[in-house]
Every structure is written in structure tokens, then in C-alpha cells.
Amino acid sequence: MESRADFLHDPSHRLRFVYTPKHSSWMNQIEKWFGIINRKLLKRKSYLSVEELEASIQSVIEQYNFTAHPFKWTYAGIPLSI
Numbered sequence: 880m881e882s883r884a885d886f887l888h889d890p891s892h893r894l895r896f897v898y899t900p901k902h903s904s905w906m907n908q909i910e911k912w913f914g915i916i917n918r919k920l921l922k923r924k925s926y927l928s929v930e931e932l933e934a935s936i937q938s939v940i941e942q943y944n945f946t947a948h949p950f951k952w953t954y955a956g957i958p959l960s961i
Contacts (some may be wrong), residue, residue, distance in 0.1 A: 914944070919939050920932075920935055
């Protein structure tokens, strides 16, 4: 285990493993954001080019930022029991 930990923490390696709990707040918030993008753009329209998709995403981001409000976070830090 000690040699493995040394190997994984060596900063000269090209790849780095980071373990993040599934209930991390940033992960849930980014999932919400991708859900918004998916509902507003991807499920309703098809795109003829990557540039058209990028322009559409940028338009939604600008509109969303105009009316944005913080996500309501409700996780209380209590582990879920199965």
C-alpha cells in the first residue's frame, strides 16, 4: 500500500486519480446545469454544425446568466442507509 500511495502521489506522472464522493456539492450542481442544457437545447433541436450548437449554447448561457439564481442545496451531510 505504501509503494502504491507513493506512486499515485508522484507529481511527475501524467495522470492523476482523484476520488470524489458522489454527494459532493459541485458534482450535483454541474449535473443540474447539464440537465438544464439538455432540456433547453439537446432534446428539442438538431444542429447542422458544431458552430451552430456552440452559438446556441452560448445564447442559453447568456440568457440564463441574466435571470440566474443560486441552486438550492439541501444535503444535510447525513449518510444514506440502505
